[in-house]
Amino acid sequence: MKIAKKKALELKKLYHTSDPFELCDYLKIIVLDQLLPESIKGFYINILKTDFIYLNTSLDENQRKIVLSHELGHAVLHPSLNALFLHQHTLMNRSSLEAEADEFASHILLDDSIFNFNQSGFETLDEISRHTCVPLKYVKIKWNSLKK
Numbered sequence: 001m002k003i004a005k006k007k008a009l010e011l012k013k014l015y016h017t018s019d020p021f022e023l024c025d026y027l028k029i030i031v032l033d034q035l036l037p038e039s040i041k042g043f044y045i046n047i048l049k050t051d052f053i054y055l056n057t058s059l060d061e062n063q064r065k066i067v068l069s070h071e072l073g074h075a076v077l078h079p080s081l082n083a084l085f086l087h088q089h090t091l092m093n094r095s096s097l098e099a100e101a102d103e104f105a106s107h108i109l110l111d112d113s114i115f116n117f118n119q120s121g122f123e124t125l126d127e128i129s130r131h132t133c134v135p136l137k138y139v140k141i142k143w144n145s146l147k148k
Contacts, residue, residue, distance in 0.1 A: 008107035042067040044074040073104030106142040
């Protein structure tokens with residue numbers, strides 16, 4: 001099992017919730033709303049051993065949950081990395097870090113049971129995406145992890 005999936009499932013089991021806001025509370029991660037450039041939906045940063053996740057004030061409630069799940073993935077999987085610093089001051093390819101955070105988010109946002117098409121009543125991944133308001137990208141990531 002990949003580390004992102006393992007960590008997400010461990011947190012959900014330990015704290016009996018898949019709500020990323022509740023998980024941040026349990027993990028003592030401070031979530032702040034901030035007016036950010038439109039291109040930045042959110043980011044994770046650790047300052048003096050305190051974890052912060054900033055969310056763009058332009059996000060609606062569903063977007064906040066999705067972005068927070070992704071940023072929580074960075075906090076859990078990459079706590080010592082500062083993405084803003086990496087982007088501005090290094091040539092490090094961040095795509096693998098982003099893919100891990102996406103995978104983490106997919107496991108926070110979606111339960112395995114929704115992919116039991118006989119019981120859930122859904123016939124396609126698109127239907128699951130529309131019903132859950134989770135981007136198709138995350139639905140596909142979760143679906144692919146279940147097939148392995």
